[in-house]
Amino acid sequence: MSNSLKQLKRLLSYLRDNELYFITGLAIVLLMSYTNGIIPVLIREAIDGGITTGEYHVAVRYALIVLLVAVLNGVFSFGGRYLLVKAAQYAVYHLRMDAFRAIQRHQMEFFDKTYSGQLISRITNDTERITRFLSFRVRMFVYSIFLILVSLYYMIMMNVTLTGVALVTIAVVVALNTTYARKVRPIYDKVRHQTGVIASVSTGSIAGVKTIKALSVEENIQGKFSKENEELYSLNVEATKITALYGNAPFLIMGTAMSAMLYYGGRAIMANTLTVGELTAFLTYMLTMTWPLRALGFTIGDIQRSLAAASRLFEVIDSAPAEVDPPDAVELKNPRGKIEFRNVHLTYHTGKTVLKGLNLKIKPGERILITGPPGSGKSTLLKLIARFYEPERGQVLVDDVDVRKIKTSSLRKTVAYIPQEPFIFNRSLRENIALAKPDASMEEIIRAAKIAKIHDFIASLPEGYETVVGEKGVTLSGGQRQRIALARALLLEPRILLLDDPVSNLDAETEEKLVGDLKDILEGKTALIVSQRLSMVKLTDRVIVMVDGGVVEDGSPEELAKKGGLFSEMLGRGGWSGQ
Ligand SMILES: Nc1ncnc2c1ncn2[C@@H]1O[C@H](COP(=O)(O)OP(=O)(O)OP(=O)(O)O)[C@@H](O)[C@H]1O
Ligand SMILES: [Mg+2]
Incomplete structure (x- = not known):
């Protein structure tokens, strides 16, 4: 983990003077989480303070506040996203530039040892993954964690038992999504690899088309392509099987939890220990948290992998000689050609x-x-x-x-x-x-x-x-x-x-x-x-x-x-x- 932290620090250093955008972006994401997390509380106020008591103006006031908060949420969502993507793109631009320059500095032997496909993948795929990590994953991570914390805070303030139900649900869904991500990821990796294989078979046969035609070996080449294509097909089917299996499970669990809440909540309302507004707020929280919980499962696994991509790039950069010439290198003036x-x-x-x-x-x-x-x-x-x-x-x-x-x-x-x-x-x-x-x-x-x-x-x-x-x-x-x-x-x-x-x-x-x-x-x-x-x-x-x-x-x-x-x-x- 200390190594990962080092990679993360080095990656963040690429933000340079865009660091402020990044931090501001994250702060705005926190505001966005908060505006999301406060809405169920406002709904509760509207129900308990206005709707059930028949105070029309209170209901209208809260309706307007909810509208205002929703608009703010939209503004924060835009601002946070814009700033983080801008900062991430800036960082990755410099990272990509560094990697490209480093590749050019390498000695001939490096290119004998390294497949050009691998280097291309460093410059394209790995940097793409890092961009997604710095902009999307980091944003989702901060947003989800903070939203869940805000939600739990307001829930505890309302009812401890129901919060317990929510906590158990959260734990199960996160575990489920993490398992799902762990299972499906290697398959998606293989899919990505296989797509690369197909690309290289295609490029090879397009570049070598003259030889293929001259030797009339089209069928042979098609056979190779068809084998790789079948492989890609079955990998995608396998991935879909897992996605279909796990994809709906979280909804089932959320549904179960909401049904349990309705049952206990209903009894509590009848026993006058819970209000209708509070129960509605709880149910709304469960709905609000569904998507962040899903995202969290993916984000946790992705952090490690994005840092691995970063460390692969750093390796390319670090292994290149800083300077090709020794400090005492000389200039040949008027060379004779001996x-x-x-x-x-x-x-x-x-x-x-x-x-x-x-x-x-x-x-x-x-x-x-x-x-x-x-x-x-x-x-x-x-x-x-x-x-x-x-x-x-x-x-x-x-x-x-x-x-x-x-x-x-x-x-x-x-x-x-x-x-x-x-x-x-x-x-x-x-x-x-x-x-x-x-x-x-x-x-x-x-x-x-x-x-x-x-x-x-x-x-x-x-x-x-x-x-x-x-x-x-x-x-x-x-x-x-x-x-x-x-x-x-x-x-x-x-x-x-x-x-x-x-x-x-x-x-x-x-x-x-x-x-x-x-x-x-x-x-x-x-x-x-x-x-x-x-x-x-x-x-x-x-x-x-x-x-x-x-x-x-x-x-x-x-x-x-x-x-x-x-x-x-x-x-x-x-x-x-x-x-
Ligand atoms: N970059 C390299 N990495 C590893 N081995 C190499 C590399 N370049 C050449 N060799 C090997 O070194 C030996 C000499 O290769 P070289 O290219 O100098 O031969 P050559 O005399 O130019 O041959 P040709 O007439 O076919 O061009 C060969 O056995 C070759 O396989
Ligand atoms: Mg030669």
Whole structure:
């Protein structure tokens, strides 16, 4: 519980300067409870003081007071709700922002370990639950508790025995509702989970529709969907069974209690120890309390779960490094583009050891083809230079500085990594190119696009650089995507270009064109190109063959061709995969 309290305190700290709204909101909710709780007393006064005694004006006075109290109740209800929801939304806005920023701060490894679906659920479902907790649940909790207290106070003042009946009823109904909530909740959790499964099956099959159609496996996919859909159906039926069973029980108990009150109350009235007004007030209290009692059962269980959601979010926030750069990180001024691997060891979080003491020196301006069988560690090598991963032993140096000691902003400007399938965002081409330099001038953007040889294509589009990718049928081919990614990288004028398999997705003709253009693009840069294609040899003056995380051949293409090793075999076959 102390942990829950800590989470609650931390959650409430997000209210910041809206704390006053929150507290005022809660105070207004108390007033709302009070106006609700006083109405049965007013009814009693009207009956005992006016109706049964025949004093017309007293009855009218109380009728007017009840009206006034009801109006006030409405005003309080609106005010409390408005202030609490406003404060809750404000808090959750900042919480969501913190979580989102923290996710962005995480290292690459975090994303290897965490399912993106889970992170999306943190940002959407968990924050939604917290909003509901801070606005609705907290309000219901305070409202219900205070209303029950006010009611019990007035009841005790009127008749102790009947209050006893009410107390027993309250205890039974709360227990019943708590049991109900406990039983139905896991099923609703499963329903929520299952809805997620269905969503991911749908998204997967929509995203992979080309593969599904190409292989004609629609039935197989439908079978999977239908299985998950059936599961969701039976879970919902199960939940309904429990709801139907417990849903009416509280009314039955309230009914029993009211019948008991009528019996004892009636006898008490005849014995002159209770008035008609008091009995009416008691019965009205029972009706007034029905809904708060129901809400209380749910709220009690929900507090724990909302705090669990909050603690999941806090975990995402806390596990992110506060700062990516160490305090003594340096800026690379006028980088030359030298790279060195010194005894580098790398093991991925899965336990897979890829590099076992790699040593490699790359001179400024060298152009290197890195080749080797799948899984030999070529991409890993590039990612280490870009510091997506850090070696557990040894050093990766750029211009003789350990990459861990270089400011991230400086490293990103010096080293451009272009993945095999670059991601193009659903934004304008201009924004896509200027992604890493949003304040770039149009001239700079065009210059980069020209070097990447994509300017003419963009200029031919009706909306030019403002064309939004993915809209109105503007989709990009593999080659165009590569070039947008190149332009994006070139905008930062990097000294080092890392190209991970730039042509593997391209047809022969597009490949030839890109290779021709890359010649200019690589001008004056250090370049590492991972590829299985021989076309790349034209661009490079050094070839490195990797096998199982180690460099097995290293030299000029001519040297290696003569040597009769793996590279010359590759030449003989026309590439690793036979192209
Ligand atoms: N993020 C990761 N987490 C865990 N293991 C990884 C990760 N990335 C790569 N590996 C593993 O490390 C080894 C080397 O992978 P890498 O991607 O460097 O190979 P590659 O030479 O680029 O292969 P390919 O030619 O298929 O692209 C492989 O066994 C791979 O399964
Ligand atoms: Mg690779």
